[in-house]
Amino acid sequence: MKEKLNSIKEHVLNAVAQRKPVNIVGGNSKAYLGRATTGTLVDMSAYTGVISYEPTELYITARAGTLLSEINNTLSEHGQMLAFDPPNVTDKTTIGGVVATGLSGSRRPYSGSVRDYILGIRCINGLGKDLSFGGQVMKNVAGYDLSRLMTGAFGTLGIILEVSIKVVPLPESEITCCRTMTKEKALAKMLELSAQAIPISASCYDGEVLYVRLSGNENSVKETSKKIDLDEDGRGLKFWNELRDYKAPIFNTDINTWRISVPITANIDIGADPFLIEWGGGLYWLNSERPAKDIFNMASEAGGNAMLFHGSDQDQELFHPLSNGLLSLHKGLKKAFDPHGILNPGKMYAAL
Amino acid sequence: MNFKYFTEILPPEAVLLSQESKRVYECDAMSAHRVMPGCVVLPDSVEQVQAILSYCYANDIPVVARGAGTGLSGGAMPHAEGVLLSLAKFNQIVEIDPIQRSARVQPGVRNLAISEAVKSFGLYYAPDPSSQIACTIGGNVAENSGGVHCLKYGLTVHNILQLKVVTIEGELITIGSHAYDSAGYDLLALLTGSEGMLAVIVEVTVKLIPKAPFSRVLLAAFDDIEKAGNAVAGVIADGIIPAGFEMMDKAGVRAVEDFVHAGYPTDAEAILLCELDGTEEEVQTGLKEVESLLMQYGAIEVRVATDEAESELFWAGRKAAFPAAGRITPDYLCMDGTIPRKHLAEVLAGINALSEKYKLGVINVFHAGDGNLHPLILYDVAIPGELKRTEAFGSEILQLCIAMGGTITGEHGVGIEKINEMCIQFNDDELEQFHAVKAAFDTKGLLNPGKAVPTLNRCAEFGAMHVHRGEDKFPELERY
Numbered sequence: 001m002k003e004k005l006n007s008i009k010e011h012v013l014n015a016v017a018q019r020k021p022v023n024i025v026g027g028n029s030k031a032y033l034g035r036a037t038t039g040t041l042v043d044m045s046a047y048t049g050v051i052s053y054e055p056t057e058l059y060i061t062a063r064a065g066t067l068l069s070e071i072n073n074t075l076s077e078h079g080q081m082l083a084f085d086p087p088n089v090t091d092k093t094t095i096g097g098v099v100a101t102g103l104s105g106s107r108r109p110y111s112g113s114v115r116d117y118i119l120g121i122r123c124i125n126g127l128g129k130d131l132s133f134g135g136q137v138m139k140n141v142a143g144y145d146l147s148r149l150m151t152g153a154f155g156t157l158g159i160i161l162e163v164s165i166k167v168v169p170l171p172e173s174e175i176t177c178c179r180t181m182t183k184e185k186a187l188a189k190m191l192e193l194s195a196q197a198i199p200i201s202a203s204c205y206d207g208e209v210l211y212v213r214l215s216g217n218e219n220s221v222k223e224t225s226k227k228i229d230l231d232e233d234g235r236g237l238k239f240w241n242e243l244r245d246y247k248a249p250i251f252n253t254d255i256n257t258w259r260i261s262v263p264i265t266a267n268i269d270i271g272a273d274p275f276l277i278e279w280g281g282g283l284y285w286l287n288s289e290r291p292a293k294d295i296f297n298m299a300s301e302a303g304g305n306a307m308l309f310h311g312s313d314q315d316q317e318l319f320h321p322l323s324n325g326l327l328s329l330h331k332g333l334k335k336a337f338d339p340h341g342i343l344n345p346g347k348m349y350a351a352l
Numbered sequence: 353m354n355f356k357y358f359t360e361i362l363p364p365e366a367v368l369l370s371q372e373s374k375r376v377y378e379c380d381a382m383s384a385h386r387v388m389p390g391c392v393v394l395p396d397s398v399e400q401v402q403a404i405l406s407y408c409y410a411n412d413i414p415v416v417a418r419g420a421g422t423g424l425s426g427g428a429m430p431h432a433e434g435v436l437l438s439l440a441k442f443n444q445i446v447e448i449d450p451i452q453r454s455a456r457v458q459p460g461v462r463n464l465a466i467s468e469a470v471k472s473f474g475l476y477y478a479p480d481p482s483s484q485i486a487c488t489i490g491g492n493v494a495e496n497s498g499g500v501h502c503l504k505y506g507l508t509v510h511n512i513l514q515l516k517v518v519t520i521e522g523e524l525i526t527i528g529s530h531a532y533d534s535a536g537y538d539l540l541a542l543l544t545g546s547e548g549m550l551a552v553i554v555e556v557t558v559k560l561i562p563k564a565p566f567s568r569v570l571l572a573a574f575d576d577i578e579k580a581g582n583a584v585a586g587v588i589a590d591g592i593i594p595a596g597f598e599m600m601d602k603a604g605v606r607a608v609e610d611f612v613h614a615g616y617p618t619d620a621e622a623i624l625l626c627e628l629d630g631t632e633e634e635v636q637t638g639l640k641e642v643e644s645l646l647m648q649y650g651a652i653e654v655r656v657a658t659d660e661a662e663s664e665l666f667w668a669g670r671k672a673a674f675p676a677a678g679r680i681t682p683d684y685l686c687m688d689g690t691i692p693r694k695h696l697a698e699v700l701a702g703i704n705a706l707s708e709k710y711k712l713g714v715i716n717v718f719h720a721g722d723g724n725l726h727p728l729i730l731y732d733v734a735i736p737g738e739l740k741r742t743e744a745f746g747s748e749i750l751q752l753c754i755a756m757g758g759t760i761t762g763e764h765g766v767g768i769e770k771i772n773e774m775c776i777q778f779n780d781d782e783l784e785q786f787h788a789v790k791a792a793f794d795t796k797g798l799l800n801p802g803k804a805v806p807t808l809n810r811c812a813e814f815g816a817m818h819v820h821r822g823e824d825k826f827p828e829l830e831r832y
Contacts, residue, residue, distance in 0.1 A: 054692070054694070055589055056585035056586075056588055056589045056693070056694070057585075057692050057693060057694065057723075058588060079591050080591075102533075102538070108532060109532060112506070112510060113532070113533065115538055115541055116506065116509075116510050125785060129781040129785070130781075131781055131782050131785055132782065133782065135757070135758070135759055136692065136757060137690040137691065137692060137722070137723050137757075137758050137759055137762070138502075138503065138690070138721075138722035138723060138724075138762075139498055139502065139507065139690050139719075139722050139723070139724045139759075139762035139763055140690060140759040140761070140762060141495065141496045141545045141759075141761050141762065141763060141764070141765055141766075142759050142760050142761050142766055142770070142774060142777055142778075143766070143774065143777075143778060143782070143786055143804075143805065144542060144545070144546055144549075144550075144786055144789050144790075144805075145496070145509065145541050145542060145544065145545055145546075146542075146785065146786075146789070148509070148538055148541035148542070149537055149538055149539075149541055149542045151538060151541075152533075152537070152538055153537055153538075157537070168593065169591035169592070169593065170591070172591070191451055194453075195450075195451070195453060195474075195562055196562055197561075197562040197563060197564045197565055197630070197631075198631070199630075199631075199634075216630075216634065217630070217631075217633070217634040217637060217638070219633040219634065219637060220630065220631045220633050220634040223631065223633055224631070261531040261532055261533050261534075262531050263452055263529075263530040263531050264451075264452055265449070265451050265452045266531075279532055282531060282532045283532065303529060303530050303531065304529060304530075304531040305529065305531065305533070305534055305535040307535070319535055319536070320535035320536075321535075322535060322536050323525070323526070325519075325523050325524075325525040326525060326527070326536060326539070329519075329525070329539065329792065329793065330536055330537055332791075332792030332793070333537060333789065333792045335788075335792065336785070336788035336789050336791065336792045337785070337788070348536070349536075
């Protein structure tokens with residue numbers, strides 16, 4: 001792996017010297033995310049391998065190109081998992097891509113997001129410097145939290161080389177319950193369930209049926225399933241995996257697919273467009289050809305943000321517009337990590 | 353420095369200029385280091401904070417923000433030519449939303465006051481630093497505070513949704529949102545734990561969580577500290593994440609037992625406290641599992657609290673560890689390193705060896721679940737040279753933590769206390785990256801100057817000193 005690392009570093013140093021952008025790619029399983037970028041390819045998919053995994057210390061450290069499926073398998077052999085349920089979009093999905101995009105799955109509202117579980121990152125910044133932040137221990141407040149800052153930054157602040165992630169025990173047992181109901185009733189039910197100290201781990205309303213997953217101790221899951229006034233459903237695992245991996249019907253379309261994140265109490269009016277709600281009412285997926293401006297405004301008014309998740313035009317702005325104050329801080333940070341603007345320039349916003 | 357402007361924009365009682373009135377602001381809970389601030393201001397509106405910061409920016413005046421001053425690393429130590437900006441008057445809970453399970457609060461609201469205010473909704477704010485009666489949420493965000501329950505419920509960074517901050521240029525910016533994620537970079541994570549170096553926090557929205565219906569504490573005694581460490585790993589490997597998992601060594605147990613009489617076995621080499629929470633079925637099953645695991649790992653005694661009162665008694669001992677230390681020594685210095693748990697026995701042996709070397713007593717209390725150590729070094733500031741020896745002892749403990757793959761601070765922050773050890777944990781390139789981030793927010797370096805991230809010059813000097821540890825080249829120079 002040392003030669004591979006050296007060749008990545010050499011590539012970046014050349015790019016720095018020539019002031020030429022690089023395009024950072026892992027498994028390329030989410031190529032539709034973000035704006036189109038030019039630049040010479042930095043292929044991370046060959047920089048692979050779990051560096052250390054200690055189940056009793058609750059962390060795993062892996063190189064960026066390590067397949068997510070390999071990490072999931074390694075963890076489950078020891079009765080553990082990644083708490084944030086990252087989408088395993090294809091069999092090429094890498095852990096570096098998971099961290100760079102910062103997208104969490106169905107468990108997110110109940111157990112936390114990608115960045116919540118990031119303990120440390122080793123990266124190369126836009127000057128070609130090899131830097132390590134955070135570490136492998138659960139609590140670490142030495143220096144600014146640059147590993148979490150880099151999570152979800154789409155490679156615009158640094159090329160992620162290695163990540164250390166906190167892991168959690170696999171639940172002993174899971175039950176999925178569901179019932180057909182209206183959107184209003186489903187949202188109210190999701191709020192009601194999320195407000196209780198019960199072992200809920202996912203919730204979803206697909207426009208017709210509310211699905212709820214319970215995970216945890218066998219007794220507790222069984223007892224809870226009797227109390228929540230929904231019907232047990234046998235399709236559990238397949239349903240949630242398809243949803244998590246962007247294979248649910250809402251993703252199988254040529255229409256623009258929007259990802260809209262709002263406060264759980266927002267109950268936004270999405271009109272007649274096909275939709276799906278997750279995260280206890282906090283995440284809407286929407287198939288819509290409405291102008292981007294309208295969707296951004298709708299999300300802003302609800303106190304949230306929108307992102308054109310999958311569309312035909314990757315040259316326009318796809319991420320939610322930033323306020324002037326925020327944009328100027330973003331530009332400052334981009335400059336602090338990548339003064340020559342060579343790391344995935346324009347991937348998130350044209351200005352970064 | 354001219355502070356007259358502040359008397360024009362603030363009421364007279366909100367600007368402190370006299371020596372007597374400024375004295376209480378000389379230090380935070382790291383009282384060994386004191387500086388008289390140039391001026392203390394106590395604004396009560398966001399507009400006032402904006403005006404103060406704009407003026408400081410225009411006139412190159414350093415600013416140190418302060419909450420309750422309970423910090424243990426000197427993060428709120430004032431600047432002699434600067435403004436000490438107290439957020440004490442920002443003490444209102446602005447809004448509680450029980451359905452969204454969040455509360456919007458001003459930065460000067462005390463940590464515990466939030467949980468008290470939302471108790472009737474069956475909710476609470478999870479991070480519970482031991483100073484939670486007094487410490488404020490603004491300070492918690494600045495330090496990314498933890499507590500005894502963070503193994504399961506996370507640190508401050510996991511429990512806040514949105515911040516309103518004022519930049520050094522006086523601009524009010526909202527960071528994060530009430531949704532599960534926000535557009536752009538994760539500035540919420542960056543600001544949390546930034547020790548007042550990037551912006552001044554004027555409002556915090558915290559996440560509230562439903563109170564678990566049932567919880568119980570179990571106490572286990574061990575005749576060997578290594579066995580206790582292995583038992584902690586064994587419980588976690590079995591798939592159990594306790595709400596709290598604490599350890600205390602013999603010296604700690606004795607100090608505490610003399611003070612609060614929690615019923616701890618004083619002949620044990622180490623005790624563990626393990627709290628489980630959840631539904632009653634879940635907790636009862638879990639307690640049986642934990643009990644049998646701890647016995648397997650060699651516990652000489654395991655006691656499960658029979659009711660809530662006994663659970664509280666078990667906790668009372670642990671929570672009284674710092675005041676108990678205060679009873680047996682004139683002064684103590686609390687360290688905060690974090691290590692991979694597997695090195696516990698080795699690190700504790702190392703600390704005991706250092707205790708002999710420096711001829712200073714030490715008590716070890718320890719957030720065992722997440723590897724966060726709090727050795728308390730016992731000393732007497734009145735004995736010439738003892739503070740210096742204590743600090744050298746502390747520095748060696750931190751270096752030991754780094755050598756074991758850990759960190760110099762788990763939850764107390766770097767502040768002024770651990771600034772030299774930052775030079776060991778991070779190399780020059782990494783420190784330069786920190787400085788570049790700082791400059792993106794604060795080009796003139798006016799916010800909390802000299803804290804958290806050392807200059808490369810300072811590290812070069814420390815490096816030289818580091819080699820000659822114990823034989824300081826310039827003992828007459830003040831260093832903090």
